[in-house]
Amino acid sequence: MKDRFYYSLLVLIILGFVALIVSDSKLSALGDRSPSESQQHMNDPVSQSKEIKENSQELMKELFDASESDAERGDLEALQVQLEKLEESQKCWFDPNCELEFEAQSPLDANSHFRKQTLDALIAIKDFLLKNPEYTGKFEYLFSSYVAHQDDFVKEQALEYFAWVEPNQERLEAIMGGLSQSSSVPLYDSATALLKSYHQFGFGREVSSFISHQIRHGGFFLSRDLAKKSLEFMTPETFDIFHRLQEELPENSKTSRILQFSINEYLRSRKLSGQ
Amino acid sequence: MERRKAPFRWLLVFSVLTILICQSAFATDYRSNRCKNRKGGEFDFGEGGVGCDVSAYKEIPDVMFNYASFVFNRAEETEVQRKEYVTSMVGLIADLARFYIDQRKPNASEQEKKAWVRAILAKGNQETYLSHYRIERDGNIKLTTGDSLYSYGIMQIHRRWHKIQGTDIGVDLVENILYGLDHFYDYWEGSKSKSCVRGREGNSDYFKRRARSAYSAYNGGPGSYCRWTNSGARWAQNDRGYHQKWKDQLWLRHAESHQDDSKSPVDINCLMNDEGNCDKSVNYDAYYDGDKYLLASGETCYRTGEAELSCFQDSRMRSCFKASEGLPEEKKGFVEFEKSDDMIIKTFTNRDLICHNAFPSLIKRHSFIKLNKSINVRATPGGNLVTGTTAGDIYQVLDFDFKNDGSGGRYYLIKVNGKYGYIYAGDIEDHLEWAEEVEANEDSNYVFPSKGQVAEVVKEEGTKLLRSPHEDSEVVTTAETGETFKVYAVRVIGEESLVYLLVQHDGRMSYLYAGRMNPSVTTDSWVKISE
Known part of the structure; x- marks a missing residue:
């Protein structure tokens, strides 16, 4: 009697396991995707990885040769570790055939691992550059490419670097390129804050033209978000750009209404504050 | 025989535990x-x-x-x-x-x-x-x-x-x-x-x-x-x-x-203009979800009489309405009003008035609240985390919203360290455990001056004082930057939530524009509370 009970229990357990496995595989069957369904650009990650490797090897050799103290060499060694991590992540993140050196239980595990490794490396490299600004020119290309990374978390981290360095044309183009390729609403705040500072730093018309173009022809979510924020970019020097845009937008469209609110407030400000 | 069974039982126990852990993880x-x-x-x-x-x-x-x-x-x-x-x-x-x-x-x-x-x-x-x-x-x-x-x-x-x-x-x-x-x-x-x-x-x-x-x-x-x-x-x-x-x-x-x-x-x-109810195939007067009616015009309504609906366009007013009791219950689904022409549809637009009537404990916009516990600040009600607050902090209420469950659970829009976001502030029963209304003091986090406070013009070029709360109104005079005025009332107007402060100048009442609150808040660039 007891034996029958245990055997029945065992059968139930096996059935339970089978049910779990079947239900999971059924869930995954739909919309099944490889680890990197997260999208966007940054061109070909494998070439990117090679580029990081080649550039960093050459640079590091040059820097080690030029280093004058143990402390400096220590910093460079730490930097080298981060560059290797970055290169490894970039190589493997989007290659489903890459042999992983860790146990990934699911595609999500692998994604989380590479995302974290990339974020940690970018933070460390940024900190190194802030401490050693003389190397900025040599490693900045990393942030310029990672700002266009397909993963919005990485993109946001790369953007942060640009908040610490002075505006220039190349940096502005990198930021605008990164923003134009993102559908992440939470990322728009940090990116537009950066653009705002560029706007005030002498790039007013360039930034405003970019914003106007994205409102008109950008992705759906970016277009609406920038329309909401457009007031921040309206000045006597740039207002014509937005006014022209408003005339081009389809009448009574949602974007046009949002932009109109910004224009109203701008004009109200001119009218009531006697500007 | 007994000795042979022991490992088998352990295997069973192990299996049971494993399956329970797996199920819990899935759950x-x-x-x-x-x-x-x-x-x-x-x-x-x-x-x-x-x-x-x-x-x-x-x-x-x-x-x-x-x-x-x-x-x-x-x-x-x-x-x-x-x-x-x-x-x-x-x-x-x-x-x-x-x-x-x-x-x-x-x-x-x-x-x-x-x-x-x-x-x-x-x-x-x-x-x-x-x-x-x-x-x-x-x-x-x-x-x-x-x-x-x-x-x-x-x-x-x-x-x-x-x-x-x-x-x-x-x-x-x-x-x-x-x-x-x-x-x-x-x-x-x-x-x-x-x-x-x-x-x-x-x-x-x-x-x-x-x-x-x-x-x-x-x-x-x-x-x-x-x-x-x-x-x-x-x-x-x-x-x-x-x-x-x-x-x-x-x-x-x-x-x-x-x-x-x-x-x-x-x-x-x-559809792309968010006009609402764009499905041409829907030829009904309303959809009834067991609680409220959604009209084809986009308004949300409660039945407040046999042939009377009380409606509102702003979905944030939803929780501030209640259906009258004792009316016959309708079946969930699409509705065609039998006497559509006879149906009285009252449309309400004053969200502040309706919501304060429904929930008298709601703290008014422009007033100040003291937090009685640390509360997370979120980009939207219950949404993405923006920052945190500390118990005892005082903030100005800029806007409010409610949970849709009828509990009166409310959210307030506040500004914390330069960022705008919503905090949850309890329901009808426990709101005082979360926050309470207080008079503003020098430590308060304000956005614009409220009734009784003194507003200071911050626009470098000054701001025109108006006869009535409208930008095209007759200009009374121009207030210089740094000039101060006691605020007698605050008016928030229209879809853009334009803020006008009623102030006194040379013995005459006039309005000082203090920015807008929709789609983003601009009050900082117009006025501040005088110190």
Whole structure:
């Protein structure tokens, strides 16, 4: 009697396991995707990885040769570790055939691992550059490419670097390129804050033209978000750009209404504050 | 014999524990995804993916009114219904895809635009068999999910791959399609320069190669543009599946129209302008969800008499209305008022007045609250975390919102360290445990001056004082920057929530403009509280 009970229990357990496995595989069957369904650009990650490797090897050799103290060499060694991590992540993140050196239980595990490794490396490299600004020119290309990374978390981290360095044309183009390729609403705040500072730093018309173009022809979510924020970019020097845009937008469209609110407030400000 | 049984029992105990742990892990996973009453789907149009109750994500009347033609009813699973469903869905996707590329790439050739639309339809077919909302046999409306419940809707927007935490992107059908379009477009453009996409426009199969390449990259990331050319690739079956959908255009077997001759029941311009209730096939007066009515005009109403509805346009007023008791109950679903002409529809617009009447403990806009505990600040009510607060802090209330569960649970919009966000502040019963109204003091976090306070003009060029609260009003005088005025009243006006302060100048009352609050707050640049 007891034996029958245990055997029945065992059968139930096996059935339970089978049910779990079947239900999971059924869930995954739909919309099944490889680890990197997260999208966007940054061109070909494998070439990117090679580029990081080649550039960093050459640079590091040059820097080690030029280093004058143990402390400096220590910093460079730490930097080298981060560059290797970055290169490894970039190589493997989007290659489903890459042999992983860790146990990934699911595609999500692998994604989380590479995302974290990339974020940690970018933070460390940024900190190194802030401490050693003389190397900025040599490693900045990393942030310029990672700002266009397909993963919005990485993109946001790369953007942060640009908040610490002075505006220039190349940096502005990198930021605008990164923003134009993102559908992440939470990322728009940090990116537009950066653009705002560029706007005030002498790039007013360039930034405003970019914003106007994205409102008109950008992705759906970016277009609406920038329309909401457009007031921040309206000045006597740039207002014509937005006014022209408003005339081009389809009448009574949602974007046009949002932009109109910004224009109203701008004009109200001119009218009531006697500007 | 007994000795032989001992390991067997241990094995059983181990197995039981393992299965319990596994189940608990799965349950946690599902809870975190808010999936209620999950139901499996089928590999057929309208029925793809695991269904979760849509009510956990979105108001059901919104779904029924806006998307009635795009809800597959499994209780009436007939080929006629499938045909209608696919016809509507193909029309909607085709119209949106066309609208999208017209906006982003107006100079694209007609051939490219057609190929783009076909590529998107093939993608929707591959991801979910064009499934998004469906009514299950138990009558509940479900949202299609996939990827272990992490991906939402027709385009399978993954909650963890994308940085969209704190948003509900993916639940709304149109937003879901647009999000998918945003991403697919990047790859569509990226595919142009790939070695596996030989040739150029006009060459045979050029756009098919573009579509296949874009899909491979969408599915496998930017390293996978040419994955479709490698039959041994780990995810090659996805590429084969997509190719099959592109070739067969299975949706055409069901749809009465094809993508170049859309028969979408939705007015695409109405939809893109958020005008509401754009589904032309809905010919009812209202939808009743068991509590309130949603009118075709977009207003939400409560029945407050036999032939009387009290309505409002601003959905944030929803919780501030209550249906009158003792009225006959109506069946859930679409409603045609018998005497439509006799129905009295009262429309209310003063949200402050209605909500204060409903919940007298609600703290008024412009007033100050002291927090009685540390509360998280979120971008939207219950949404993405922005920052935190500390018990004892005092903030000015800029706006309010409510939970929709009738508890009176309220949220206040405040400004913390330069950032705007909502805090939860309790319900009818426990609101005092969360926050209470206080007089402002020097430590208060204010945004603009309130009644009794002194406003200081901060505009460098000064600000004109007006006879009435309107920018075209007669100008009384110009107040210089730094000039101060005692505030006698605050008025918030119109859709932009323009703030006007009633002040006194030379013994005469006049209005000082203090910025707007919608769609963003600008009051900082106009006035501050005088110190």
